[in-house]
Amino acid sequence: MKKIIKLHRGLDIRLSGSAEKRKRKVSAGREYALMPCSFEGVKAKVVVKDGDKVKAGDALFVNKDYPEVGFASPVSGTVTMVERGERRRLISVRVEADENQESVKYGVRDVTAMSGSEVKEALLKAGLFGYINQLPYAISTNPHREPRAIFVSALRDMPLSCDFEYELEGKEKDFQTGLTALSKIAKTYLGIGERQTSQSLRQARDVETVEFRGKCPAGNVGVQVNNIAPVNKGEVVWTVDPTAVIFFGRLFNTGKVCLTRTVAVGGSEVKEPAYVEMTVGQKLCTVLDGVVNEEEHVRIIDGNPLTGRVTTADGFLGAHTSEVTVIPEGDTADEMLGWIMPRLNQFSVNRSYFSWLFRKREYRLDARVKGGERHIIMSGEYDSVLPMDIYGEYLIKAIIAGDIDKMEQLGIYEVSPEDFALAEFVDSSKLELQRIVRQGLDMLRKENDD
Numbered sequence: 001m002k003k004i005i006k007l008h009r010g011l012d013i014r015l016s017g018s019a020e021k022r023k024r025k026v027s028a029g030r031e032y033a034l035m036p037c038s039f040e041g042v043k044a045k046v047v048v049k050d051g052d053k054v055k056a057g058d059a060l061f062v063n064k065d066y067p068e069v070g071f072a073s074p075v076s077g078t079v080t081m082v083e084r085g086e087r088r089r090l091i092s093v094r095v096e097a098d099e100n101q102e103s104v105k106y107g108v109r110d111v112t113a114m115s116g117s118e119v120k121e122a123l124l125k126a127g128l129f130g131y132i133n134q135l136p137y138a139i140s141t142n143p144h145r146e147p148r149a150i151f152v153s154a155l156r157d158m159p160l161s162c163d164f165e166y167e168l169e170g171k172e173k174d175f176q177t178g179l180t181a182l183s184k185i186a187k188t189y190l191g192i193g194e195r196q197t198s199q200s201l202r203q204a205r206d207v208e209t210v211e212f213r214g215k216c217p218a219g220n221v222g223v224q225v226n227n228i229a230p231v232n233k234g235e236v237v238w239t240v241d242p243t244a245v246i247f248f249g250r251l252f253n254t255g256k257v258c259l260t261r262t263v264a265v266g267g268s269e270v271k272e273p274a275y276v277e278m279t280v281g282q283k284l285c286t287v288l289d290g291v292v293n294e295e296e297h298v299r300i301i302d303g304n305p306l307t308g309r310v311t312t313a314d315g316f317l318g319a320h321t322s323e324v325t326v327i328p329e330g331d332t333a334d335e336m337l338g339w340i341m342p343r344l345n346q347f348s349v350n351r352s353y354f355s356w357l358f359r360k361r362e363y364r365l366d367a368r369v370k371g372g373e374r375h376i377i378m379s380g381e382y383d384s385v386l387p388m389d390i391y392g393e394y395l396i397k398a399i400i401a402g403d404i405d406k407m408e409q410l411g412i413y414e415v416s417p418e419d420f421a422l423a424e425f426v427d428s429s430k431l432e433l434q435r436i437v438r439q440g441l442d443m444l445r446k447e448n449d450d
Contacts, residue, residue, distance in 0.1 A: 002202070005227050007214030007387040011422050013347065015159045015305065016362040017273050017325070019264035021166050024274040024287075032075050032281040033083075033092040034060050037309075038319035039071065039130050041139025041445075044090040052079040057104035057257035059127045060093040066143055072127030074259040074280045076102040092316070095281075103256040111177055111252050116185040123248065126257050131244040131319065135222065135231050137445045138416030138438075147186045147238040149229060152179070154201050154242045155193040155212060155219035158304040158421070162264035162322035164242050165198045166275065172200040174249030180206045181248055182240065191224040214387060222419045226388040231413050241320055263317065267305075267326035268364040269293040278317050284324060285313040297329040299367045306421040307434070330366025349426045373430045376400075382423040382433075390414065392423055396433060399440030404447055407440055417441075 036044035043064040048054060054077065059070030075097040083091040106126050111119065123129040124143060134141035141147075154164050168175060182188045183206040190207045202209065210228055212218040221239040231237055243261050250258045259280040266273035271291045278287065284300065292298060292313075301308035302318050305325055309318065317324070343353045347363045355361065382392035390411035398406035417434035424433040 002209045002211055004211045004213065007212060007218050007223070007227070009384055009387040010215030010217060011349065011385045011426065012157070012215045013159045013306075013365075013425070014360070014362045015268065015327075016364050017267040017270055017327075018160055018362075019162070019266040019273040019275050019323075021163070022274050023262075024265075024272070024276050026276050026278075026287045028097070028279065029283045029286040030077075030097050031080070031094060031283050032073075032077075032097055032279065033094045033283075033316040034071060034074065034281050035092045035316065035318065036061065036071075036090050038321075039140045040133070041137065042069075042071075042130065044071075046082050046090060046093060048079045048082070048093065050079055050082060053077075054079060054095060055102045055104045056259075057106065057126055060095070061090060063130065063140070068124050069130050069140075069143060070124070070127040071130050072257045072259070074257075074282075103258070106251065106255050106257075108255040109252045111181045111184065114181070114184055119181045119184045122251065126251050128244075128247055128251060128257065131241070131247065133239045135225060135237050135239060135416065136413035137441045138222070138418075139441075139445070141236070141238055145236050148231075148235050150182050150186050150188040150238045150240060151191065151221050151225050151228070152182070152188065152207070152240050152242055152245055153191040153219055153221040153224055155191055155196065156322065157193065157216040157219040158306055159216075160264065160266045160323060160325050161219075161304050162262065162275070164322075165196055165201070167243065167262040167322070168198060168200060168246075171246050171249075172198075174246045174253055175200060175242070176205060176249065177252050178245035178247070178249035179204055181252060182238075182245070183207055186238070189224070189228055191219070191221065191228075193219065217385075217419065217422055218387065220416075220419055222414065222416045223387055226390070226414050230389070230411075233408060233413055235413075241322075243322060244320075259319075261322070263287070263321065264323040265291070265325075266323065267301075269296055269298045269326040269328060280317060280319050282317045284311065284315050284317060287324065288313050288326070292326050297332060298326050299329045301325045301327070305365075306425060307418045328364070328366035330368035333366060333368065369430055371428075371430050376429045376431065379428070381426050381428060382420070385422040385426055386419065388414065388419065392420070395440075396420075396431070396436055399436050399443075402443065404444060407444060412437075412440055412444060415441075 077097040081094040395410040420433040
């Protein structure tokens with residue numbers, strides 16, 4: 001019998017524009033880019049140059065701190081640009097795809113006969129190990145540190161997020177192979193939701209399945225770790241996106257690196273929200289051209305509206321991105337009497353508007369903050385949407401103050417920035433909580449590394 005965990009705090013935000021469960025055919029395009037910003041904590045060092053020919057699976061850059069951790073090219077083709085920013089920081093490596101794709105052949109492997117060290121070595125060799133993250137610090141993990149456990153969350157419940165059950169259709173074998181491979185390294189937990197019925201999830205082998213019942217952010221892997229086996233100082237756990245598990249399984253089943261994934265393209269400004277097949281690093285205009293409402297000034301997000309990264313149609317799909325969303329920017333909005341009006345079409349957490357009477361309504365929200373930053377208010381707002389055994393408001397104050405001892409005592413080792421996405425949404429102080437948490441994690445990591 002699987003373990004069931006009920007969470008009593010959280011918030012479901014119903015936004016209009018959810019992707020319909022149908023696939024839309026799109027042109028793949030020729031230009032691709034792999035971006036180090038997709039891999040938090042990685043100091044990238046380029047190992048290719050303009051004009052180099054690469055195959056899918058060849059490394060484009062490596063982690064300076066751990067050079068054995070490479071990051072595979074999603075396609076075969078010619079390197080056209082090594083894009084750099086301030087102080088020569090690597091922004092992206094761009095590849096023009098060949099007409100006929102070639103892949104590095106790593107060989108088909110039977111994961112049931114492999115050891116944990118062999119699995120790790122295979123992922124390192126293929127340039128896929130960097131898709132594994134860790135807690136503490138919520139960064140791409142260190143290959144020399146053995147994890148206490150590995151956590152995979154197959155439940156995505158952020159607004160407009162991609163339905164993993166739909167993504168999983170036709171990829172069940174690869175997903176199971178990936179889970180088995182991870183279980184060779186350490187005990188692996190698979191988090192699922194109560195509404196997920198796929199047998200590939202509910203009867204997954206070689207893992208301990210845990211069912212989570214509750215509102216968003218029950219699907220956050222950090223929330224699941226906190227409720228299953230919290231991270232203590234000195235411990236490390238690995239967290240793996242379920243799509244990365246499919247990538248791992250494909251490697252062992254086919255002997256090749258294939259970074260194609262199912263992506264939800266949605267949002268209130270997308271004319272026909274649907275799912276598309278995309279490859280990591282694919283240009284976003286290939287899926288957005290002709291489907292975005294051109295009458296509105298819009299915000300394009302590589303990810304979901306709460307945790308995604310602002311980009312443009314000329315941007316590229318991130319390595320961990322499962323959805324591309326388009327919402328109104330809101331910079332031209334003009335509302336008579338502002339918040340005084342008893343509005344029916346605006347979402348409110350604290351029932352400021354009459355719209356709370358319509359519980360199943362979907363909202364067309366824009367990107368406005370609707371207020372300026374002010375002093376933090378200790379009102380319990382964070383705790384109402386943070387189903388973790390930590391004091392969120394006190395932790396944020398400790399990070400702002402730079403009090404490392406307090407941060408450790410208040411559970412910073414257990415959190416990642418996305419865990420505070422909902423708290424940031426409801427925060428009446430209008431603080432950028434995800435940015436603050438990231439700064440705190442980076443501060444702590446630097447202190448401990450020194």
